Amino acid sequence: MIRKWMVWALLIPIIVAGTPARADDELDQLAKDFNAAMQKCYEQFQGERSASQPTSMPTHPSVEFAPKFRVYAEKHAGTPDAIRAMIFIIGNPPSWNPAVTDFGQIDWALKTLTEQCAASPALGEHLQTIQYAFYQIGIVRIAPFFERVIKDNPEKEIRATAMHNLGFALDQGGFPPPSEDAMKVNRKRAEALYRQLVAEYPDTAAAGRAKGFLFEKENLQIGMRAPDFTGQDADGNDIKLSQFRGNVVVIDFWGYW
Amino acid sequence: MLPHEREMVKRLEGKPFTLLGLNSDQSRSALKDILKKESITWPNIWQGTPGAPGSISQQWNVTGWPTIYVLDHEGVIRHRDLRGPELEEAVMKLVEKAPPRAGSSAPTTGPVKP
Numbered sequence: 001m002i003r004k005w006m007v008w009a010l011l012i013p014i015i016v017a018g019t020p021a022r023a024d025d026e027l028d029q030l031a032k033d034f035n036a037a038m039q040k041c042y043e044q045f046q047g048e049r050s051a052s053q054p055t056s057m058p059t060h061p062s063v064e065f066a067p068k069f070r071v072y073a074e075k076h077a078g079t080p081d082a083i084r085a086m087i088f089i090i091g092n093p094p095s096w097n098p099a100v101t102d103f104g105q106i107d108w109a110l111k112t113l114t115e116q117c118a119a120s121p122a123l124g125e126h127l128q129t130i131q132y133a134f135y136q137i138g139i140v141r142i143a144p145f146f147e148r149v150i151k152d153n154p155e156k157e158i159r160a161t162a163m164h165n166l167g168f169a170l171d172q173g174g175f176p177p178p179s180e181d182a183m184k185v186n187r188k189r190a191e192a193l194y195r196q197l198v199a200e201y202p203d204t205a206a207a208g209r210a211k212g213f214l215f216e217k218e219n220l221q222i223g224m225r226a227p228d229f230t231g232q233d234a235d236g237n238d239i240k241l242s243q244f245r246g247n248v249v250v251i252d253f254w255g256y257w
Numbered sequence: 258m259l260p261h262e263r264e265m266v267k268r269l270e271g272k273p274f275t276l277l278g279l280n281s282d283q284s285r286s287a288l289k290d291i292l293k294k295e296s297i298t299w300p301n302i303w304q305g306t307p308g309a310p311g312s313i314s315q316q317w318n319v320t321g322w323p324t325i326y327v328l329d330h331e332g333v334i335r336h337r338d339l340r341g342p343e344l345e346e347a348v349m350k351l352v353e354k355a356p357p358r359a360g361s362s363a364p365t366t367g368p369v370k371p
Binding site: 208212213215216220221222223224225226229231232233234235236239241242244245246247248249250251252253254255256257 | 301
């Protein structure tokens with residue numbers, strides 16, 4: 001049966017591949033070949049969906065492709081395309097099962113990015129991929145990279161985004177799930193990071209997200225009185241939350257789409 | 258969610274309960290059409306598309322739809338993200354604790370058009 005993490009594992013390369021055409025044909029071709037291999041696997045999953053248990057999992061395409069992306073990255077070291085190649089490796093762990101993954105190539109890519117690319121302006125478009133990847137590769141692997149970017153990158157938006165992404169990862173947990181004690185420490189650190197982000201980079205999009213997190217933490221927890229708000233209904237008339245005081249209120253954020 | 262919400266509103270008519278929708282569809286007029294089409298009689302705020310700057314959903318850090326908050330009659334948050342029968346059970350328990358009001362599916366103060 002299709003498990004949620006399988007869908008995730010298949011989606012991430014598609015997300016990465018969806019970005020605009022590269023300047024370099026060789027990397028383009030590698031990406032195309034990789035996506036074709038993933039597509040084949042996806043079709044095989046679809047075919048086995050009716051079976052209660054897949055008879056045998058094909059080898060994850062990253063086993064074959066991660067070394068190829070690495071060779072490319074090493075050949076073109078110092079270029080934005082090398083970064084793209086390393087992001088491919090990080091975004092595509094070579095196993096369908098998060099508990100059974102060989103992180104050798106990913107560790108190499110993260111180490112290289114951390115030590116050689118943390119100051120690159122080309123990182124901006126990739127920070128989100130690394131944030132998504134964290135769910136599977138865990139906070140212990142991700143944190144040093146974001147920390148170095150926060151310290152060394154000359155671009156304000158990149159530093160701010162890295163701060164947010166690190167805070168997000170610390171707050172979420174990732175796989176394997178940290179211990180309860182570790183999560184307590186992580187969550188405190190996440191909150192501190194968000195506050196620092198809002199204080200130091202207030203006009204960034206990342207700070208906007210951090211503000212939302214902090215507002216929710218401080219005002220919207222169970223046991224707190226909900227802060228009042230005013231909006232307009234479909235006819236443009238004002239509605240205030242407080243006008244329903246005395247009633248039990250269910251607030252439903254919804255959309256019809 | 259909508260059919261269940263309609264039934265819940267009907268079941269709790271006359272009791273101290275309000276279902277307040279915060280809608281993030283394309284436009285105010287799109288919402289108007291939906292309200293009519295789906296016979297939605299409870300109050301709804303239109304507050305712009307998801308993530309619209311300055312919107313209530315952005316301020317409340319709403320990142321998934323639907324997102325549900327349950328407030329008691331004093332405005333205190335008691336539950337988050339309940340659905341269906343669980344939601345209704347929690348609401349019923351809180352409604353039993355609330356002092357009764359006459360005709361109170363409507364807002365306690367101020368005009369509201371269904």
